[in-house]
Structure formats: structure tokens, C-alpha cells
Amino acid sequence: MLTFSRSYTVDITYRCAKRCGYCIYRRDQGGLIPLSRLEAQLDEAARVGAREVLIMSGEQVWLLPDLGLAGEADFVERVADVCRRALQRGLLPHTNVGLLSGESLKTLKPFNVSMGLMLESGTDLLRAHAYGGGKRVADRLRHLEAAGALRIPFTTGILVGIGETPADRQRALRLIAGVQARWGHIQEVIIQNFVPKPGTPMGDLPGASLEDMRETVQLARALLPESIVIQVPPNLLGGDDSHRGDPWLQLVRDGARDLGGVSANGDSVSPEKPWEPVAVMGEKARSIGFRLEERLPVHAGIDADLRPAADELRRALVGDVVTYVVCRNVNISNVCVGSCSFCGFMRRTHSAAGAWHHDDTTIFAKIEDAVTRGATEVCMQSGLQPALDLVYFEDLFRRIKARWPALHIHALSPEEMRYIAELAGRPASYCIERLRDAGLGTMPGTAAEILVDEVRRVICPEKLSTQDWVDVLRAAHRAGVRSTSTVMFGHLENWGHRIEHLRVIRDLQRDTGGFTEFVLLPFQVEHNALGRHYGITRSPSLDETLRYTALARLHLGADIPNIQSSWVKLGPAGVTESLRWGANDFGGTLMEESISRASGADHGQNLEAAEIESWIRRAGRIPRERSTTYGEVTRRPRDELLDGAALRPLRVAGG
Numbered sequence: 001m002l003t004f005s006r007s008y009t010v011d012i013t014y015r016c017a018k019r020c021g022y023c024i025y026r027r028d029q030g031g032l033i034p035l036s037r038l039e040a041q042l043d044e045a046a047r048v049g050a051r052e053v054l055i056m057s058g059e060q061v062w063l064l065p066d067l068g069l070a071g072e073a074d075f076v077e078r079v080a081d082v083c084r085r086a087l088q089r090g091l092l093p094h095t096n097v098g099l100l101s102g103e104s105l106k107t108l109k110p111f112n113v114s115m116g117l118m119l120e121s122g123t124d125l126l127r128a129h130a131y132g133g134g135k136r137v138a139d140r141l142r143h144l145e146a147a148g149a150l151r152i153p154f155t156t157g158i159l160v161g162i163g164e165t166p167a168d169r170q171r172a173l174r175l176i177a178g179v180q181a182r183w184g185h186i187q188e189v190i191i192q193n194f195v196p197k198p199g200t201p202m203g204d205l206p207g208a209s210l211e212d213m214r215e216t217v218q219l220a221r222a223l224l225p226e227s228i229v230i231q232v233p234p235n236l237l238g239g240d241d242s243h244r245g246d247p248w249l250q251l252v253r254d255g256a257r258d259l260g261g262v263s264a265n266g267d268s269v270s271p272e273k274p275w276e277p278v279a280v281m282g283e284k285a286r287s288i289g290f291r292l293e294e295r296l297p298v299h300a301g302i303d304a305d306l307r308p309a310a311d312e313l314r315r316a317l318v319g320d321v322v323t324y325v326v327c328r329n330v331n332i333s334n335v336c337v338g339s340c341s342f343c344g345f346m347r348r349t350h351s352a353a354g355a356w357h358h359d360d361t362t363i364f365a366k367i368e369d370a371v372t373r374g375a376t377e378v379c380m381q382s383g384l385q386p387a388l389d390l391v392y393f394e395d396l397f398r399r400i401k402a403r404w405p406a407l408h409i410h411a412l413s414p415e416e417m418r419y420i421a422e423l424a425g426r427p428a429s430y431c432i433e434r435l436r437d438a439g440l441g442t443m444p445g446t447a448a449e450i451l452v453d454e455v456r457r458v459i460c461p462e463k464l465s466t467q468d469w470v471d472v473l474r475a476a477h478r479a480g481v482r483s484t485s486t487v488m489f490g491h492l493e494n495w496g497h498r499i500e501h502l503r504v505i506r507d508l509q510r511d512t513g514g515f516t517e518f519v520l521l522p523f524q525v526e527h528n529a530l531g532r533h534y535g536i537t538r539s540p541s542l543d544e545t546l547r548y549t550a551l552a553r554l555h556l557g558a559d560i561p562n563i564q565s566s567w568v569k570l571g572p573a574g575v576t577e578s579l580r581w582g583a584n585d586f587g588g589t590l591m592e593e594s595i596s597r598a599s600g601a602d603h604g605q606n607l608e609a610a611e612i613e614s615w616i617r618r619a620g621r622i623p624r625e626r627s628t629t630y631g632e633v634t635r636r637p638r639d640e641l642l643d644g645a646a647l648r649p650l651r652v653a654g655g
């Protein structure tokens with residue numbers, strides 16, 4: 001796979017305290033770009049669908065007296081302010097504003113998903129850096145090390161062809177490898193070719209040759225650890241004879257795996273070299289056997305601290321309120337003809353030990369009990385079986401709504417809906433519309449597991465495919481039936497699959513806008529065949545879960561602002577911690593939960609609203625009850641019951 005990031009460049013100022021021989025970015029006049037212009041650019045970045053905002057400037061600009069900056073901290077505060085404004089639009093800042101102190105990096109860390117600084121070279125003796133200001137390797141290494149100590153996901157790189165020798169390049173790469181060995185925070189190294197620019201002191205020199213670039217990419221691949229991805233800019237090679245015919249493809253063959261940020265508003269460092277459209281680059285990548293995929297400005301596998309940026313993005317998008325819903329799970333039956341290997345819930349037949357199937361009396365008693373206790377939602381998911389067909393649910397929903405018109409019915413996973421459609425011999429869209437008219441409010445976006453077919457073929461081969469899942473929920477969203485989205489992770493999938501899953505969900509959301517939230521469900525290892533068969537001995541750790549929570553927050557951004565952690569799986573203390581990693585929803589009171597518990601989750605089956613609120617307050621946040629679709633709760637189904645005096649909590653039997 002070959003990756004790129006959909007970015008947008010925002011320049012704080014084109015001024016610079018240095019004067020490099022190859023640079024056309026730097027200007028002698030002008031000041032800080034007005035905030036109003038930067039705001040307009042951020043608006044445009046959000047509009048054109050950029051994910052990353054590359055925030056740039058010249059180096060050490062606070063040293064230029066006419067800019068009126070009080071010092072480095074003053075400049076950094078301005079950069080942080082721009083980052084904050086980017087986060088408020090769901091954009092992910094990646095700041096590269098030249099050399100900074102450790103203190104400044106610390107200030108900027110919470111507002112950046114990643115940061116960057118080119119090492120450029122392994123020597124101080126370059127003419128390119130002798131025109132003013134200089135660029136000392138030791139200073140730049142100190143910056144890289146400080147970012148490492150702060151565990152900031154980091155991008156660095158070297159320039160090829162600015163007068164350095166092959167030995168200098170080798171030294172630079174070894175220095176980067178050394179920093180990585182100490183901190184592990186470097187996610188990518190850019191191998192960038194020098195391009196002579198007319199009017200600059202080095203304008204008459206030849207650009208880096210393809211041979212030098214190839215050699216350097218191969219050397220980088222040999223010297224740098226696998227954890228570092230090698231990036232080459234696809235727009236900077238080409239234009240003279242040695243670079244004819246998309247030379248970046250050759251560099252991909254040599255080991256490069258990333259094309260960097262493809263900026264929607266051009267490259268302010270090399271404006272004369274526009275990027276080709278992504279579709280064209282994708283086509284070219286395919287011609288040499290690579291799939292071009294969009295990525296975030298932070299790589300999934302990086303050993304760095306994602307928490308502050310995820311937390312800051314959460315604050316920017318949804319504030320400090322943490323929501324929950326008062327709901328009850330009512331699972332009708334655990335008898336299921338399906339065969340998912342991770343499920344400890346289902347029984348094959350009604351006569352199997354532990355099988356249960358609730359009749360109407362029990363179902364209505366459970367709902368009545370829930371309504372009495374203040375539930376606004378009933379969540380119904382069950383096994384697949386011929387008796388639970390379109391007519392059954394249509395009738396059930398109608399009767400529930402007749403009794404409790406204000407109760408929200410959240411029911412039928414995409415897998416159940418597909419099965420109902422199959423039984424009915426009609427398209428899912430037809431069944432969804434009929435069930436909507438009978439009272440179905442929203443659907444749980446469960447049965448997603450990991451939306452990558454190579455994983456699904458192993459863990460749930462008979463379950464609906466990724467495309468089917470997307471198609472059922474697209475039909476639901478189009479019919480006005482919104483849904484949640486979920487992931488079940490920590491079994492056989494890798495980080496690449498987890499990120500791909502987020503991409504599938506985000507793409508559908510951009511198409512329909514129908515998802516209300518994203519729910520993380522760590523795989524429960526006990527009582528199911530998948531764990532036993534593949535020797536999976538533990539569920540994902542809290543650390544891993546928190547990390548994925550942060551990545552989900554960063555990846556889904558403003559597309560899905562509500563991220564939920566499951567207290568059934570993590571426990572209330574785990575969910576409370578996740579609120580610091582990007583989550584903003586505590587889920588539901590549930591009142592009873594059979595599916596996760598049957599598969600090994602051990603966090604009970606009911607959490608009172610008061611307990612949830614107390615956990616949320618303990619995290620320093622503001623609790624708020626919400627409706628299923630994140631609206632305000634203005635009235636409760638029980639208020640509508642005429643016989644309120646007769647309401648009593650009921651004891652009900654069964655699962």
C-alpha cells in the first residue's frame with residue numbers, strides 16, 4: 001500500500017530569520033498573516049475535505065524585530081491559536097514552523113496530531129546554509145530529541161542535492177535512526193530532492209538526479225527501522241530529461257511508501273510544481289501494483305502519545321459535556337442460525353442448554369419495567385431465526401409504539417435486517433421502510449466487527465460482507481433511519497485493518513450523514529470459539545483500547561463527533577479514563593445486557609443514571625442525559641402513561 005495525506009497548507013508568515021540558498025518561500029517583506037485570512041483558509045480547508053492542516057512559517061521569526069513579536073512564546077501562542085481554530089473545524093494540525101525549544105514543543109503538543117522538522121543534512125559545512133542564519137545539525141537534533149521525549153508523532157527528512165556528499169546523507173540517516181532508537185516517535189522520513197529555483201543563490205545549480213534519489217531511498221530503507229515510513233514528494237521530480245516518466249514510481253519500487261501531504265491549495269515551498277490529481281496518481285500507483293490510500297497525519301502504529309491531540313479535538317468539537325442514554329436492552333431470543341465464532345451468546349436450537357426465547361408477556365413486562373425506571377429507549381437485538389421475520393417485528397413495533405408512543409425503538413442490526421429481507425424475499429430498503437412506518441427509530445450499527453473482508457472471512461464467514469453492511473445502513477440512512485456505528489477489535493486484525501474500518505465508516509458518513517456515534521467494543525475473549533481456536537488469550541488491554549479511541553476521534557473528526565466507550569466491556573473506570581482520550585459518551589444504562597456478558601464481559605448488566613453521572617463528574621466533566629439521536633430529553637414515555645399510579649418495577653424472569 002502507498003499512502004498520502006489530504007492536506008491544506010496554512011502559512012503563519014513567509015518571513016524567516018535564516019537565508020537558505022535554495023529557498024523561495026522566505027520573503028524580505030510582510031508580517032504575520034492576518035488571522036481573518038487564516039480563518040478563511042481553514043474554512044476552505046474544511047470545505048474541500050482536507051484532513052490535515054500543514055501549519056508553516058519561516059524559522060525563528062521572533063528574532064525579526066519588525067514582526068513585533070515579544071519572543072518565541074508569543075509566536076508559539078499564535079501558532080497554537082491557529083491550531084485551535086483548525087481543531088474546531090475538525091481539521092488535524094501538523095505544525096512545522098522551524099526550530100523550537102522543548103518548552104514550545106510542549107505548548108504545541110496538545111494542538112497537533114503530529115509535528116515536523118527537516119534535519120536536512122548530516123553536516124554543518126554546506127554552502128546552501130551559509131547565506132545567513134546557518135542550520136546546525138546539533139540544533140535540529142535537539143529539536144528531534146525534545147519531540148521524542150514528549151512522544152510527539154514526528155516527521156523529519158533530508159534534502160538531496162544541496163551540496164552534501166553521499167557520506168553526509170548516510171550520517172544524517174544514521175542520526176535519525178539513533179533518535180528513533182531512543183524515542184520511537186518518528187513516523188516518516190522525507191527524502192526530498194533539491195529543485196533549483198530561478199532567482200535564488202543556487203538557481204543555476206543542477207537539481208538532484210534520479211540516481212541520487214534512488215540511492216538515498218534505498219539507503220534510507222536499509223538504515224532506518226521498519227517503523228519509519230519513507231516518504232517522497234511526487235510533485236518535485238520530473239521536468240528535465242533525467243526525471244521523465246513519473247520518477248516517483250521508481251522511488252516507490254525502491255522502498256518509498258508515502259507521498260506526503262497532497263495540499264489542496266498547492267505547495268508554498270515549491271509552488272511551481274503542482275501535484276497531479278489523486279485519481280491520476282492512484283492510477284499510476286496501480287500500474288506498479290500499489291493501492292494509493294489516504295491516511296491521517298499520524299500513523300496508526302507509531303509509538304507516541306496521541307492522547308492530548310485527541311482530547312483537544314474532542315473539546316473543540318463537543319466541549320466538556322459527557323452524554324448517556326437511559327435505555328434497556330431487551331434481547332428477544334438467543335437462538336440463532338448464524339455461526340460467528342466470537343459469539344458466546346447464541347444457541348443453535350430452542351432445546352439447547354441455556355437457550356431462551358421471550359414471549360410477548362415477558363417482552364412487554366421488561367419494557368414496562370424500563371419505562372417505569374425512566375428509559376427513553378429500548379434496544380432490541382436477537383439471534384437470527386425464521387420466526388423473527390418482517391411480520392413479527394412489524395407487529396411487535398406497532399404494539400410497543402401503541403402503548404408507549406414516545407419510546408424510541410433502537411433495533412435490528414444490519415445482519416438481522418439482511419436476514420429479515422432474505423426471509424421476506426424483498427430488498428433491505430423495503431423492509432426498513434415498513435419497519436420504520438411501524439415504529440423503528442434507529443438501528444444499532446453492530447455486526448460491523450472489522451469492516452475488512454479478509455478478516456470477516458475468518459471470524460464471521462457467513463455474516464454479511466463489508467459491502468452488504470454498508471449497503472444496508474446506506475438504505476436505512478436514506479430512509480431516515482439513522483444508526484450507530486461500531487467496531488469490535490482486538491482479535492485477529494492488525495492496525496491497518498482498524499484504520500481501514502474507520503475509513504469505511506467515515507466514507508459512508510460523508511455520503512449519508514446517518515451515523516449518530518461511533519462505539520468501540522473491545523473483543524471479549526472468554527466463552528467463544530474464536531478465542532479458543534486462535535489461541536487468543538486476552539482481550540485488548542486498556543492501553544490499546546485508549547489508543548484506538550484516540551485514533552478514532554482523530555480519524556472521524558467532525559464527521560462523527562460522538563465517540564462512545566462501552567462500560568460493559570471496559571468497566572465504568574475504563575470508560576472514565578477513555579473520556580481523556582477522545583470519548584464523549586458513556587453509552588446507556590442498559591438495565592440488562594446479555595450479549596457481551598455471554599462472551600465474557602464482566603461488568604454487570606445495569607448502571608444507574610446517578611452512577612454514570614457520578615463517574616462523569618469524577619472525571620471533571622459535565623453529565624447530560626441525551627436521547628438516542630443526541631437530542632435533549634424533554635419528556636419520558638412514562639409521563640404519557642395514563643395509569644402512572646399503577647406503575648411498579650416488575651421482576652421478570654429469563655436472560
Ligand code: SF4
Pocket residue numbers: 016017018019020023024025026057058059
Ligand atoms: S528554507 Fe526555511 S529556513 Fe531556509 S530560508 Fe527558507 S524558510 Fe528560512
